[in-house]
Every structure is written in C-alpha cells, then in structure tokens.
Amino acid sequence: MGIGIPKGGSNRKWDKEDKLRIVKRYLNEGIGRIALAKEENISGGMLYIWIQKYLDEGEQGLVNNKKKDNHYAAIHTSKTLSEVDRLRLIVAKQEVEIERLKKGYLVKGAGANKEFVITKDVSLK
Known part of the structure; x- marks a missing residue:
C-alpha cells in the first residue's frame, strides 16, 4: 500500500460543512480522534488541526481561505x-x-x- 495520493490524483477539498460535521461528531459523540479519522477517511493530524481551529476560532476557523498564488x-x-x-x-x-x-x-x-x-x-x- 502506497503513501499519499496516486500520481496524477488530487487532494480532496473539504468544505466548511463537512469539517464542522466531523468536528462536532468528535466533540459530541465521544469517538476517539484516530478512530473517527479512519472512519471519515482523513488523517488524524488533519482532524486535530480542524478541532484546534474550531476550538480557537469557532466555525470561522474551518473556512477554506487559503489561496494558492503563483507570484511569478x-x-x-x-x-x-x-x-x-x-x-x-x-x-x-x-x-x-x-x-x-x-x-x-x-x-x-x-x-x-x-x-x-x-x-x-x-x-x-
């Protein structure tokens, strides 16, 4: 089994609603972070970041605001x-x-x- 996505594949884009649903499952249902991450097919590290952003900034912390810019x-x-x-x-x-x-x-x-x-x-x- 390879690590990462296959060559030519693309990363999944998670919208705010999906992130919020998963984070609320973690907070409300008492599911372990790693077990939930496996169930939702995401990395444990990504889930940890979402949880921290939600706890620090609320729902606004889960908004995708990263812009990829090629300055050149x-x-x-x-x-x-x-x-x-x-x-x-x-x-x-x-x-x-x-x-x-x-x-x-x-x-x-x-x-x-x-x-x-x-x-x-x-x-x-």
Missing part, C-alpha cells in the same frame, strides 16, 4: 504591474533558480512534465 505568473500575466514590481519578481525568480543550482539540481522538461535531476557528478562548466 504575474510577470507574464499582469499588465498593471509596475516596472519596479516586475523587476522585483524577476530578481526573486532568479534567486530561487540560483539556490536550486547551488544544491545541484537541473530541470528537465516544462510545465506538468517538469522533473528535477540531481547533478552530483555532472559538471556545470
């Missing part, structure tokens, strides 16, 4: 980006690339087919 995409897509901001993004992207090269990784392919190759024995000169 703005270089290519934003027409309203100021020249200074555009240059800052370019420099940040180059700094990431330099750190990757220092650690000895090359990139083969592009987009979804991108893979990182270790270059321990390969000369970059």
